[in-house]
Amino acid sequence: MNELLWTYVGWPLLKILVILLALVLLAAYLSWFERKLLAYMQIRLGPNRVGPKGWLQPIADALKLFVKEDLTPGFAEKFVFLLGPVLIIVPALVVFSVIPFGPSPHLFITDVNIGVLFILAVSSIGVYGIILGGWASNNKFSLMGGLRSAAQMISYEVPMGFSVVTVLILAKSLSLVRIVEAQKQAGLWFVFPGFVAFLVYFICGVAETNRNPFDLPEAESELVAGYHTEYSGMKFAFYFLAEYANMVVVSSLATVMFFGGWLRPFPNVSALAFLDVIPPLVWFLLKVAFFLFLYIWFRGTFPRYRFDQLMGIGWKVLLPVSLVNLLVVAYFVSLPGGQV
Amino acid sequence: MSFWGLLASVIPVDLLTGLKTTGKYLFSRKATVQYPEERKEPADRFRGMFGYSLERCNVCRGCEKACPIGIIHIESHWEEYEQDGKKRKKQVIDRYDIDVKRCMFCNLCAEACPTEAVWLTTKTYEAAAYERNHALYFNKEKLMHWEGVKAFPGMKPPAEGGLPAFRLGGEEEEDH
Amino acid sequence: MADLQATLLGGEEMEVSFGPQHPATHGVLRLLLKVDGEKIVDAKPIIGYLHRGTEKLFERETYPQCIPHTDRMDYTAAATNNQGFVGAVEKLMGITIPPRAAYIRMILAELQRIASHIIWLATHALDIGAVTPFFYTFEEREKILDLFEEYCGARLTLNTMRIGGVPWDLPEGWTHRCRRFVDELPKKIEDWERLLTNNRIWKARTVGVGVIDAEKAIAWGLTGPPLRGSGVAWDIRKVFPYDHYNEVEFHIPTGKNGDTYDRYLVRMEEMRQSVRIIRQCLDRLPDGPVMAWVPKVIRPPKGEVYFSVEGPKGELGYYIVSDGNVTPYRVRVRPPCFVNLQALPELVKGHLVADVVAVIGTLDIVLGEIDR
């Protein structure tokens, strides 16, 4: 009985707690990493005052946001205003329950056989947080930010879905663990057969997380701060955290679906076996870090698209490209012996 | 669209050049000056905190007249004294106030001064205060000692013999 | 059809108060936008938040005392403001300034033009979402400010020209450092252009945005880069050369389409032309005095004079009416930003909210000068 309790309640809870904590810390440190990296690209030093070399800056930021006065504008719709941050942070964290960080069952919370669907479904709830937050603030800039975000997320969900389907065809499974294993069996990362799908996926991922060059919902120079203009203190911290958590999700998914998750490059080439000294978890994290670096690099380099152009790219470029790509991949897979 | 145009739109050379540029700067020398620990030394002609020398001042009131916003306030009286058996009169300063909080550091007072008794080339700029009305209102004692002003390293307040780093303005000419 | 669309799809128009506290309005400009969704139906600029009554203030000050006040109008281009004012008074009094002073003025003015264009580029790119050029450009601007500091002791509000010349000679080694700076600058400009000029996102945001043709630009009184962007090669430095601009070679860059992208290209090229002018000035810098003989008390004769210089933003004119006193009777500043901003509703109509910030950026306004 005791053992049962441990297996079904204790251990999962512990794992959830660890991953949650690690995730929140990761998101916080991601912001530090971003500030530092951006600063270095912009020939300055970035945060370096709190703690040694500025290592404690995210903690200081978190503390500041904790103790800050939590303002609710007088004209805001109080309940919905409160609901917004909750709706955005919860899906962002829940998604992590199905992401496998490594091959051993201790390294993921659960392996759902519809993992990809689960992620797509849950993460789209996040958009409600943005829309509701923007609407409830009763601020025109927030409203515009919320609307932009809604339109953006909906339009980019479609090509993203199609590019994910490409992977599903290749892996013949919806489970994320199975997808990685399929890549191991095939002996090659899915990014090679599905390069176009990967590109579409990553562009959509950048757009879905509202990051530069698609950071329209919070475009600072146009909409002040977009949907979170009126938020302060912890509520703002939730939005902030969710954005970074979402970045990690998109990067993790890209890693799992296209870059072999925890696998080393060319998992079946024995000449590269010496790479196995690096444990799978580290491989996974390295790949995720690379995508996060890309995110920040983009932010440091590109201007911002305009709203109509953003929609144009989503519907007129990415959607047809992902559809055609899907058809092509499906055709090759359906050929006799077309198993990748 | 031509083939090359299509190719150019597929391969985002323009975006990659941008990424290359920022990537290059990622490893370049950083421009930040870590302020309280490091300080850039202002140029010799840098116009900062006032220096004022009571001995040099001959109360011509040129600075008071030259100031565009009238922040210099001078009061004086005549005193008789004997020199070589002759009775002479000289002006003695009672009050020499500069309202530094309103100063725009235009240097017109220093240019008007025939004796170089007031100057701005002190390299000193750290005069911030929590309360500007009194902390940044300098009378002649405060001006001489730079009360509440952090002198730039190497510079001394006029009372301790600080001299201008550079003579900025004021033609060399005899007193009148 | 359009009517049907309007009844079916057209919602209510929304009024958005864009500024005066807004990150992209370059100070305290307020725009009252009427938007239909994100489309601009009407824009009404509301200005005056920074009005300090400079023109009234001039009537109190003596002529030399006016100069520091001119610094504070277009605070990103103090040297050209000084140049305009002292030029007007010199014209009023018939003063010829020594050639060395004129060349120093030209060097300062061109450095200031580069510095001003750098601020424009930095904020313009920032408004369009590119953060990084801001820092690259400001590093160069810092070098210009260092040169200013070395010459006149101030970095922003320079007060660096006097009626009859410039107050001081160049410090030792200044020309050398200035030359080194102008030699390095073109490489840096290339770097900035690599981030923007061919970038498809930058092009998407600027090409075809805020178009104004030459005819309209003249009617709206646009001057400076906004006018040149529309294809009118018109520059006070060429049309009414002041100082010694007739002795240096440079060309006036012009655009074709009069859109934001062309104005961007014009300004980038102007920086290069300024470098070219500075190089020539440094080569030719004559020896001699830097101040003309001027009376101790500046008391121009009765009369009125209008004198304009090509500021970084456009034609900056000073109309001085003198009644023979030591203080001007009336000084009118013809602020280029004020006139250029007026065309903003014309430029943004029918565009989206995001284009408003692009257009504000491309007009390169400084509220200190608009409100005076």
Place this chain on the structure above:
Amino acid sequence: MSEENKVQQPAPPKMPWEEKPVPPQPQDAGEHPLVRELEAAVPGAVVEALEFAGQVSVVVALDGLMAVLSALKGMGYRFLVDLTAVDWKDRPEGRFDVVYWLHRHGDSARLRVKVRVADGVEVPSAVELWPTANWMEREVFDMFGIYFANHPNLERILTWEGFSGHPLRKDFPIEGIDTGAAVYPDIYPPGGGPVKPKGGA
């Protein structure tokens, strides 16, 4: 150096910047080509023409202003550089000068047109001819209180709605007026002068 040498070498000629400046003199410009051109287009329009420092200004009568301005625009003056006003407080023939400063691109000719108006008299608006006159006229209205007839939107531009007075009039005190906008009068006394210690002068 001997005495002879000194005599033989005449003093170098003074450069223009070493001499006392000669201020420009006002001249009658009735015969100036720009004025004659205008005179030919609108006979009898020019009341007075003056050239000073190379700049031509013509004074026209208020009733002929619109005719003159539209004629000038027809003559190629497409660019209204500046529009402003000057307050001559006690002048009998009208208190204000409204000044138009026009530019022609073809030959870079510039012409200043002035019209004298009394306080309270409306000046026809030039917005129809040059749209750029819109804000300039608003500014003149705001600063001088000169009304422009047929202006599309004549309201204050630099000061706020409800501000009383017109700041650039000569009878407006240079220290400003009490608008009730002082924030902390006890800490920052009105007038803005140096905070004088109590009991001081």
